[in-house]
Amino acid sequence: MSASTPTKTPLTKRPAGGGDGSARTYASYARPAWQRLLLTRETAIIALLVVVLVWANVNVPNFDGPLTVYYLFLDLMPILLIALPMTLIIITGEIDLSVASTVALTSAFTGVLFTDAGFSFPVAALAAIAIGAVCGAFNGFLVGYVGLPSLAVTIGTLALYRGIAVGLLGTEAKTGFPDEWADRVTDRIGETSYPQGLVVFLVLAVVFALLLHFSSFGRGVFEIGLNDEAARFSGVDVARTKLVLFMLAGAVSGLAGVYYTLRFDLSRGDSATGMELQVIAAVLLGGVSIFGGRGALHGVIAGVLLIGVIASAMRLEGQTQNVTNIVTGVLLIASVIIPRLLSWASGRLPRRTRGDT
Amino acid sequence: GGDDGGSGGGGGDDATITFLPKNLGNPYFDASSTGGQNAVDAFGGSFEEVGPTEATPDAQVPFINTAAQQGVGALVISANDPTALGDALEEARDAGVKVVTFDSDVDAEYRDVFINQASAEGIAKAQVDLVAEQIGGEGEVAILSAAANATNQNAWIDLMEEELAASYPDIELVETVYGDDDDQTSFDKTAALLQTHPNLKGIISPTTVGIAAAARYLSTSDFKGQVALTGLGTPDQMRPFIEDGTVTAFALWNPEELGYLAAYAAHALIDGDITGEEGDTFEAGDLGEYTVGENGEVILGEPTVFNADNIDDFSF
Amino acid sequence: MSDTPSTPSAPATPVLEMADVRKSFGPVAALRSGTMTVESGSIHALVGENGAGKSTLVKIVAGVHRRDGGTLRFEGADVDFTSTAESKGAGIAVIYQEPTLFPDLSVTENIFMGRQPLGRGRRIDRAAMLKETTEIFERLGVDIDPRRPALGLSIADQQIIEIAKAISLDARLLIMDEPTAALSGVEVERLFAVARSLRDEGRGLVFISHRFEEVFALCDRVTVMRDGAYVATTDIATTTPDAIVEMMVGREVGELFPKTVATIGEPVLEVRGLRSAGTFRDISFDVRAGEIVGLAGLVGAGRSEIARAVFGVDAYDAGTVTMRGKKVRPRRPRAAIAAGMAFVPEDRRKQGLVVDASVARNVASVIRRQLSSLGLLTGRAENKASGPWAGRLEVKTNALDMAATTMSGGNQQKVVIAKWLATEPQLLIIDEPTRGIDVGTKAEVHRLLSDLAGQGLAILMISSELPEVLGMADRVLVVREGQITAELDRTEATPESVMKAATAGAVPTELTPVLPDALLKEVGA
Amino acid sequence: MSATLTKSAPTPGAGGGTPGRGAAVRGALGGALRSREIAVAVVLLVVVAVATVRNDSFLLSADGWRDLLLTPSILLLLAAGQMMVIVTRSVDLSVGSTMALTAYLTGRLFIDVPGIPIIVVVLAGVALGAVLGLVNGVLVAYGQVPALVITLGTMYVYRGIMLTWAGSDRINAGDMPSGFLALGTKQVLTIPLLTIVAVAVVAVVGYYLHTARSGRELYAIGSDPDAAKLYGLKVPTRVLTAFVLCGALAGLAGVVHAARYGTVSSGVGNGIELQAVGAAVIGGVAIFGGSGTVWGAAIGAVLLVTINRALPILGIPDFWQRAVVGALILGAVVLDRVLALRQSRKYDEEREG
Numbered sequence A: 001m002s003a004s005t006p007t008k009t010p011l012t013k014r015p016a017g018g019g020d021g022s023a024r025t026y027a028s029y030a031r032p033a034w035q036r037l038l039l040t041r042e043t044a045i046i047a048l049l050v051v052v053l054v055w056a057n058v059n060v061p062n063f064d065g066p067l068t069v070y071y072l073f074l075d076l077m078p079i080l081l082i083a084l085p086m087t088l089i090i091i092t093g094e095i096d097l098s099v100a101s102t103v104a105l106t107s108a109f110t111g112v113l114f115t116d117a118g119f120s121f122p123v124a125a126l127a128a129i130a131i132g133a134v135c136g137a138f139n140g141f142l143v144g145y146v147g148l149p150s151l152a153v154t155i156g157t158l159a160l161y162r163g164i165a166v167g168l169l170g171t172e173a174k175t176g177f178p179d180e181w182a183d184r185v186t187d188r189i190g191e192t193s194y195p196q197g198l199v200v201f202l203v204l205a206v207v208f209a210l211l212l213h214f215s216s217f218g219r220g221v222f223e224i225g226l227n228d229e230a231a232r233f234s235g236v237d238v239a240r241t242k243l244v245l246f247m248l249a250g251a252v253s254g255l256a257g258v259y260y261t262l263r264f265d266l267s268r269g270d271s272a273t274g275m276e277l278q279v280i281a282a283v284l285l286g287g288v289s290i291f292g293g294r295g296a297l298h299g300v301i302a303g304v305l306l307i308g309v310i311a312s313a314m315r316l317e318g319q320t321q322n323v324t325n326i327v328t329g330v331l332l333i334a335s336v337i338i339p340r341l342l343s344w345a346s347g348r349l350p351r352r353t354r355g356d357t
Numbered sequence B: 001g002g003d004d005g006g007s008g009g010g011g012g013d014d015a016t017i018t019f020l021p022k023n024l025g026n027p028y029f030d031a032s033s034t035g036g037q038n039a040v041d042a043f044g045g046s047f048e049e050v051g052p053t054e055a056t057p058d059a060q061v062p063f064i065n066t067a068a069q070q071g072v073g074a075l076v077i078s079a080n081d082p083t084a085l086g087d088a089l090e091e092a093r094d095a096g097v098k099v100v101t102f103d104s105d106v107d108a109e110y111r112d113v114f115i116n117q118a119s120a121e122g123i124a125k126a127q128v129d130l131v132a133e134q135i136g137g138e139g140e141v142a143i144l145s146a147a148a149n150a151t152n153q154n155a156w157i158d159l160m161e162e163e164l165a166a167s168y169p170d171i172e173l174v175e176t177v178y179g180d181d182d183d184q185t186s187f188d189k190t191a192a193l194l195q196t197h198p199n200l201k202g203i204i205s206p207t208t209v210g211i212a213a214a215a216r217y218l219s220t221s222d223f224k225g226q227v228a229l230t231g232l233g234t235p236d237q238m239r240p241f242i243e244d245g246t247v248t249a250f251a252l253w254n255p256e257e258l259g260y261l262a263a264y265a266a267h268a269l270i271d272g273d274i275t276g277e278e279g280d281t282f283e284a285g286d287l288g289e290y291t292v293g294e295n296g297e298v299i300l301g302e303p304t305v306f307n308a309d310n311i312d313d314f315s316f
Numbered sequence C: 001m002s003d004t005p006s007t008p009s010a011p012a013t014p015v016l017e018m019a020d021v022r023k024s025f026g027p028v029a030a031l032r033s034g035t036m037t038v039e040s041g042s043i044h045a046l047v048g049e050n051g052a053g054k055s056t057l058v059k060i061v062a063g064v065h066r067r068d069g070g071t072l073r074f075e076g077a078d079v080d081f082t083s084t085a086e087s088k089g090a091g092i093a094v095i096y097q098e099p100t101l102f103p104d105l106s107v108t109e110n111i112f113m114g115r116q117p118l119g120r121g122r123r124i125d126r127a128a129m130l131k132e133t134t135e136i137f138e139r140l141g142v143d144i145d146p147r148r149p150a151l152g153l154s155i156a157d158q159q160i161i162e163i164a165k166a167i168s169l170d171a172r173l174l175i176m177d178e179p180t181a182a183l184s185g186v187e188v189e190r191l192f193a194v195a196r197s198l199r200d201e202g203r204g205l206v207f208i209s210h211r212f213e214e215v216f217a218l219c220d221r222v223t224v225m226r227d228g229a230y231v232a233t234t235d236i237a238t239t240t241p242d243a244i245v246e247m248m249v250g251r252e253v254g255e256l257f258p259k260t261v262a263t264i265g266e267p268v269l270e271v272r273g274l275r276s277a278g279t280f281r282d283i284s285f286d287v288r289a290g291e292i293v294g295l296a297g298l299v300g301a302g303r304s305e306i307a308r309a310v311f312g313v314d315a316y317d318a319g320t321v322t323m324r325g326k327k328v329r330p331r332r333p334r335a336a337i338a339a340g341m342a343f344v345p346e347d348r349r350k351q352g353l354v355v356d357a358s359v360a361r362n363v364a365s366v367i368r369r370q371l372s373s374l375g376l377l378t379g380r381a382e383n384k385a386s387g388p389w390a391g392r393l394e395v396k397t398n399a400l401d402m403a404a405t406t407m408s409g410g411n412q413q414k415v416v417i418a419k420w421l422a423t424e425p426q427l428l429i430i431d432e433p434t435r436g437i438d439v440g441t442k443a444e445v446h447r448l449l450s451d452l453a454g455q456g457l458a459i460l461m462i463s464s465e466l467p468e469v470l471g472m473a474d475r476v477l478v479v480r481e482g483q484i485t486a487e488l489d490r491t492e493a494t495p496e497s498v499m500k501a502a503t504a505g506a507v508p509t510e511l512t513p514v515l516p517d518a519l520l521k522e523v524g525a
Numbered sequence D: 001m002s003a004t005l006t007k008s009a010p011t012p013g014a015g016g017g018t019p020g021r022g023a024a025v026r027g028a029l030g031g032a033l034r035s036r037e038i039a040v041a042v043v044l045l046v047v048v049a050v051a052t053v054r055n056d057s058f059l060l061s062a063d064g065w066r067d068l069l070l071t072p073s074i075l076l077l078l079a080a081g082q083m084m085v086i087v088t089r090s091v092d093l094s095v096g097s098t099m100a101l102t103a104y105l106t107g108r109l110f111i112d113v114p115g116i117p118i119i120v121v122v123l124a125g126v127a128l129g130a131v132l133g134l135v136n137g138v139l140v141a142y143g144q145v146p147a148l149v150i151t152l153g154t155m156y157v158y159r160g161i162m163l164t165w166a167g168s169d170r171i172n173a174g175d176m177p178s179g180f181l182a183l184g185t186k187q188v189l190t191i192p193l194l195t196i197v198a199v200a201v202v203a204v205v206g207y208y209l210h211t212a213r214s215g216r217e218l219y220a221i222g223s224d225p226d227a228a229k230l231y232g233l234k235v236p237t238r239v240l241t242a243f244v245l246c247g248a249l250a251g252l253a254g255v256v257h258a259a260r261y262g263t264v265s266s267g268v269g270n271g272i273e274l275q276a277v278g279a280a281v282i283g284g285v286a287i288f289g290g291s292g293t294v295w296g297a298a299i300g301a302v303l304l305v306t307i308n309r310a311l312p313i314l315g316i317p318d319f320w321q322r323a324v325v326g327a328l329i330l331g332a333v334v335l336d337r338v339l340a341l342r343q344s345r346k347y348d349e350e351r352e353g
Ligand SMILES: Nc1ncnc2c1ncn2[C@@H]1O[C@H](COP(=O)(O)OP(=O)(O)OP(=O)(O)O)[C@@H](O)[C@H]1O
Pocket: A351, C025, C028, C029, C030, C031, C048, C049, C050, C051, C052, C053, C054, C055, C056, C057, C097, C406, C407, C408, C409, C436
């Protein structure tokens, strides 16, 4: 079977009703390019991000300082990283609540392998990433092959992985990880204020963007989210796709765990507590539909940055975490309610009334 | 600046002093921040309190970063981890921020001065002595701590174990459990302790949240009066339990004074009166003069023991 | 039962009067002028092509949708239902086109949801509920445990629950939107008996179906709709199927079964001893190049299951599937596709298409691996590849990025077929190729199948429409209860022989005779 | 599967990808307790029995008996509320924050209005919870947006409000009247009062869900929201009701927390929302709605809490408790699937036979 165009013989004769005898041709798009590119959720989020950035630069003291961007990326790195696979998972209509626990678990393993087992750091780190992948594979197996709901499965592994991390280390906190590795992550790129770890993220972001938006696999991801039965009938291996995605989430969480270990020179069982919800909030804010089937990575990255920039600006303004949390929450709700209101106002409530969870 | 007569002079009078406790909403740190605020009011400048909602090091780091960005005069911090905050603190110091730790220290290289509430040995010994006295020098005891990784609690627990082994061979430490400085967890862990160890004679809780929760459980339990409870607590929280006899005595330094002293140390650092070298001395308002000791430590004093006789004299 | 359709008595009182009812969904004018009068004590057919607006009209009467304009009178009074609860309360029962059951709840609860009999203290009176259900089931002659959950019921049983639901309402107007689409002959019979007895009790009934034989067997009057508008109402007794078809389509329909005799070649698909516990067993057959093999049988006989197993969507317990001499790995649709199979499934909205995705993505969805270069796939490549296929099948859409949701059923079916033809298969499995498709499009699909076979494609066609099987297939395999009970050559296959093999004897006699001439021409019965 | 009624696969996480013919069958067999609840109850009994054998004070001492019954009461209330929401195919992640707000309100009222009758405070807590639930409900039911997103948002917002309101204050035992705190441990015939309250709530919820039309409609809505609309059920109103009830129960849980623990600090109810969902899941409530009983959720809650308490007695160190809880949730979900497969096989056989 090869990609083909139906040029050989006409397959249908003229239907009784009409037509001029030649096959129809179609415009590729119903709307002009600027509309397709600009009138999207993603553009709205990016615009909002720009507005907030400009506002903060003008109004928030010290926001324009050189440290802001540096710290912003250092803080956001794990969320940025995990948001990549999380986007794909949510687009298939699933969810992974266990990522933060996987971060803690892999960080704990990095510590144990490096400090107690005497592995060299790169080996310990690679092993931790592999363990992350195994954690993800376990989720993916239960969701994809056993067919269990991911919400329930990952609530379970959320507790399980965190429990193993805490159990493994107990009161201990491992420290003393090699500085040269930590520096590779946190040192600035040249004279800029971007940490070097950002390169890893950028590479992964490109890889994930190609995977999601420019590959057959990515098309399958969207199809599964929109209609997994139809996807299966067209030869998409739904179970394997889910397994792969959860594995990716696990491996990237493992990477984030190693990052955590290096950035804080610390491996503890309680690292990254509650981060799963931050990641999910950022992904949803970035325009990914919780029903699956819709979303784009550039929106998600903008969503993560938006939350980070707001938090950073508000800290500089001397606001407490509480107010930041309130703003984040309101933003999240607004991001789903406002499109609803708009489409309602424009008189065409979307016909989609799928599950509410 | 320099036009405020309240301090010993110098250029840092209007500098900001930012307090970063382990977490917000913890009465112990509320008291220390009050002390800090009072001190700053006294010597002039501006006081800020920021902090995470959860007592973890990763949550504290962004606040340290922000202090560096703002270029505050000094950061006064109770650390959730001795090493994890190191890089962030270093960056802050590179940006010209003086770093004072209080209550819970980081490794000495990362800060200028540590304001110690009391020597760790003193704190450990005070609690061990209290429990030994209350249970008659023999029997099983257990410890209800804060988070499993809490630096100062873990240091004290180690010292308490040594002290028990050395001075009270008849007292057996049967278990250490962790209430995560959360009321509900501490409460439930107390219940579990009492059930798991029916012969338990005493509980030491070297954390204000833990001792209050444990007292609350004990006061409603059959074990009230049979199992002794002591540790570190604030008088305000413990008053009802001293009154109803659940607890006979517990210890604590005055956290308000701790914050007050830390703010003055910060002020002295900003002004350049001290650098954190051993032997530096500075004036701490109502508390008088203090000298920086070994490793840049300043010790507030010995803990106060509170009991039915004196508890009403204190309010914090 | 008295079977002669009773001519409506002259001064019958109208239960339902609709005039010029309009409804638009955004830019789509689903109903432009809905007009219909239903008398009590009569059964009124409503026919029209797919997308003619029948279901929309029904949903307006039921209160699912609010109308944009026009008048709606029920039992002489103007009404404007804002919810289905109101229409129910007024005495209207509706069986919707798609069964709407709650899978987790018991059959009884499904029937009474929202209006359960209440006992003391407004408690639900479960005993009364159960008793009433049992009575209705007895009347319908069905054997379903009223306490079992609806989950796991066959479509036919679900439809029966829907009917029971409507009957339990004791409504004065009963509207049935394609209730027979999934029923077998016996069940249709039973439904008709109930419908007639309801009519004889003086109730008004509306019956929607694409099957003319049913319309002519059951109904008294018929209203025809086209493109959202009323065309005409006539007495059944004074019209013919051909006349109705012409009114529906607004043009003359070409030959419905343009089957050309093809040269039949080597076997493409060989199935041997296929078995799946609880579903089918001992399934062995071949499909050869250029041949259309029809799989006939009653609904629920297991034909779709066989097709799904062959294509690898479902697992099977034993047996082999071979394509051109090579064994095909089980349970891997991708392996089947690689071996040259294509599968147009029976439920196009759920299985055939991703309705929320664009036409281009749907058409390119199976071939997109080949469209990738260096593993990268662009929208441009998809558009380029899918445009010609959509054009070849005359898919009606403005642009390739339009979502398939907005399309009519017939158009959606064309997109599904385009998607599979794009893979240049050697075997096309097509399940219910024209289910719920209007007459005009049907003829197009049939012509297409015939042409494809002429070009040497092997086709396995499953159809519950006897005329379609008889008209299109070179060879007919009849499936009953998961087993192949007969293999009939085109010349041997008659309605009687197929029905006999499908039902083990008892052929419902009533439903075969009334077919439009256009249909009968090619059946050669 | 095409021919048989399967559950429409909602996202996220629908098991739509179930390979082969594993039609998920999770039927409510009549109204009777199904094997699911019994299985969990048996596990609970085993846990209690083993713990008691290891250390008889777990059950037989006065404190042990009281704690066994008393400790689960908060989670019991939350799980009952959560169950009603889950059954309509929603979820409420904001219950922990709701509980924190009402717990703080409780203390605040006692401090600010000296001599306020206890019952007024309880009602105020419940009312505040209901209002917070109403906000969730309006957004979810009328905004037609997924509950996961909305309640994730309100989880942040409500807790932020609580922390901002409380500032650096917190409520200590000394701030609340002893009569109120005594409720935390008061026993009637050795049964703690709070347990009686919680069990009564569960009983009322169970009775409502089983015998009231609107209760059954909650199941219908969760089972198939589109069908519910076609049936003419008042879907938004019912969903709203479920959220209000869930909020009210979370409010009550907040008051109970204040009475039981005597202190209200910033961390009240942190992470308890996932425990409440976990309890419901363990108890056999389908995460995508339509099936499960409040009894199941209640037993699940008791099991979750009791296992946590029993582990130290069974000699499993403190640190591993969370891991055990996680394994338990996974075990419950897998068990559900096994029972469902068995059920679907039964239907297959019925049809064949
Ligand atoms: N909710 C809706 N939103 C937008 N368009 C709709 C909606 N419901 C129906 N339509 C459109 O209205 C038209 C009429 O649809 P309707 O379902 O009434 O047709 P029908 O006569 O019942 O067809 P069939 O025989 O296939 O059941 C179609 O073009 C359909 O796509």
